[in-house]
Amino acid sequence: MSVKLKDIAEQTGFSINTVSRALRDDRRLSDATRNKIKVAAEEMGYIRNILAESMRSNKSRTIGVIFADSANPFYAEVIQGIEERARRLKYSILLINIGEQAENERKAVRLLLGRQVDGLVIAPVYKDRENLALYQSLSVPFIMVGRYIEGLKSHSILHGDAEGQAMAFEHLLRRGHKKILYIAGPKNISNTIDRMEGMKLAYEKYALQIDESYIFESSGHMDDGYRLASQALERGLFFTAVVCFNDLLAFGVLKALHEKSISVPDDMEIIGFDNLAMSRFMQPGLTTVDVPKNHLGQKAVEELVYHIEDATYPYNTIHMKPRLIHRETTLDSHIQSLKTLE
Amino acid sequence: MSVKLKDIAEQTGFSINTVSRALRDDRRLSDATRNKIKVAAEEMGYIRNILAESMRSNKSRTIGVIFADSANPFYAEVIQGIEERARRLKYSILLINIGEQAENERKAVRLLLGRQVDGLVIAPVYKDRENLALYQSLSVPFIMVGRYIEGLKSHSILHGDAEGQAMAFEHLLRRGHKKILYIAGPKNISNTIDRMEGMKLAYEKYALQIDESYIFESSGHMDDGYRLASQALERGLFFTAVVCFNDLLAFGVLKALHEKSISVPDDMEIIGFDNLAMSRFMQPGLTTVDVPKNHLGQKAVEELVYHIEDATYPYNTIHMKPRLIHRETTLDSHIQSLKTLE
């Protein structure tokens, strides 16, 4: 069996409690005692039983992490940030994927509560009466990353969905595009709603009407981008630019355009969202809205731990700034003006 | 405070133990009692304290997962498989990233042991005397995914690194390529060694010599692919094909080639490894060696749980079959033969 405090106590002649204190660096013990015990523990290969510690101290140093899909490159980077920061702060993370299903989200929360997590980091499904009630009565702190749910927005860290999407559209509208295809995201998450809102803001700014037939719904995956763009082209829909809910969709769109021999950005401009690591390496490099993914995860944990360690710490929505990253799927204003002169 | 067994016991009039049994579906209780207790538990919003359960039963239903970087799309997909299967088997996963550092790997193992995990799934650093000793004396079952370490190969689930890399090279050598650039992976992992071995096998098969100056070391990231390919070209190194340790490197290489206006596959053929989800959407679509990533993760958990539940279950290396996926960065034999006729 493994080494326990009891074994170290017997070995060193101190009581179990003294051993426990020594290993927790309790200053009320003499240096000599503390060192003697620590050395013995090290020699005996002692590993503290965190389960027992958690049980007794009522603090598990564990954070539950609930996402739709950890393999999605966007979430993968957020999770990376979460793991990194949690590890640094001496917390461990329990990861659960829920595939955008509100019911799975509830199950995940309950499971994690059963595991006595000290807090939760969640990318929640947007609208679900039952979930709202669940969160409102939740016994542990929780932070929502990159998304929010109505009524609990103060728990969210957001990255300017509306603002970012507006920037993307403005970049195109300003330069005269009239027919822009918008491939939207899954309808049960806040990002889809906010980005749609951003699109509207941009159109309003330029006093232009949105043609609803240019808005497609999607799951946010590459295949959908490919499929929807292909279909639109095959049906003869006329457009000069495509804005995508995220980069993955844009990858699919690029593939479709290439197959139809439509030249990007000359005949068609494309803008994504998220600025995934791969987006820079696409051919051509994808113009997109940058979101600080890793930082988002780190910040979420940081805030969460504040709440865990201080129950009075207030919840306030945190906003991060999106940035439009110009690459090769759009023409920048300079080049555009040159072309206009030709 | 939260509802405990004690509360349900008081509410229903049964003993704590009977309540515990009822909620665990113990068949020795009468249906009436079991139902009454379950209904009461449900009504009272009882959530079982898994920590306490784990403490007492000496089984945490937790699996520790140790990878270099969960944001790497390859591992992200493996982890997805792990999470999926673990969840289905009622296990939770604790995730730790170690960045290919042997020392971090040791720390992670110890941390997870402290958390009383029932088993580990690891992508280990290849060669480290201390780690070998650690694993040899490990008190819980462990499965290594996609990699192995010397002396413990039976714990691994592998996907034919040598075989897959040989297939890639053979495809090129068979069709007459003489100067093939190979961008290898990080040197402290088994994949790099085995894939290098696969390359050698292919050259031997065609009785050709390997020119060491065509082998570059890398970290396996996109930037390295870009940087190394750019450098090779700038230095005037002559080659007609590039084989990459993984798809990420290939993405970087494609970018570099495009910048130099080298046409793929006509002037240069490229083969990657891993068949990431994005590889199909690259422009041109990347020819690569497919590895069943999600399945690898699922299988790892499946095997691990066999070991957890039956200590006599034997360790045997499991081999999965790689497949060469022909896409647009290579010319297939048919097209090649047509070109030859020109």
Place this chain on the structure above:
DNA sequence: TTATTCTATGTTAACGTTAACCCATGAGTG
């Protein structure tokens, strides 16, 4: 009938740790 086995439940202890409280000793204080 009486012994035996089942069935359904209760009682007690334990998992390994930490919290809360207690107690000796000796130094410093007035």
Place this chain on the structure above:
DNA sequence: CACTCATGGGTTAACGTTAACATAGAATAA
């Protein structure tokens, strides 16, 4: 010299659950 107080450590109980054993009554068998 008695008193306080800090120092260094021990004792006991508790966290919430399950394992192991015990038991009472009913059903069955001989």
